[in-house]
Amino acid sequence: MLAAHGFVEAVEQLASGLGVSVLVLSLLLIPVATELPEKVNSLLWARRGKDTLAVGNLSGALVFQGSLLPALGLWLTPWRPSRDVVYAVILTLIATTWLRLANRSGGVRPVWLLVNAACYAAYFYLLTLR
Incomplete structure (x- = not known):
């Protein structure tokens, strides 16, 4: 503790x-x-x-x-979600949905993970728009 x-x-x-x-x-x-x-x-x-x-x-x-x-x-x-939390939730859902759909084609190729990296980058960008 x-x-x-x-x-x-x-x-x-x-x-x-x-x-x-x-x-x-x-x-x-x-x-x-x-x-x-x-x-x-x-x-x-x-x-x-x-x-x-x-x-x-x-x-x-x-x-x-x-x-x-x-x-x-x-x-x-x-808990009252702030704008930052809502951004994180939306981008997490986008990233996980992308991986789920990409995995249906027989496996995720490493280059496809760039979409998830873009979600992280988008999150940082959205946080700097204040």
Whole structure:
């Protein structure tokens, strides 16, 4: 619990020091910091031939962080989405819909991920229009 509070305070201080919104930094930094250990575990298990554990770890972590935690956050806080949050939601839906449609053709080619990179770039651009 203490480490979580320390992490949140560090993100707030870093955002202030960089002159960016805490939301923007949170949307970019926190998913990497929380999911990277899960990805490393899955890579290690896959290299050891434990594919079932690797896939279970990835999917379980994504379901937990993508559904349960946001639901609890929305339920337990007086959440009122700001313009920045609405932008993030719309661009996330565009990116995931694109990946879903692209995957129907037999797999996602690395170059197709440029669409997702464009969504990140668009988000930064929209945030600078103030």
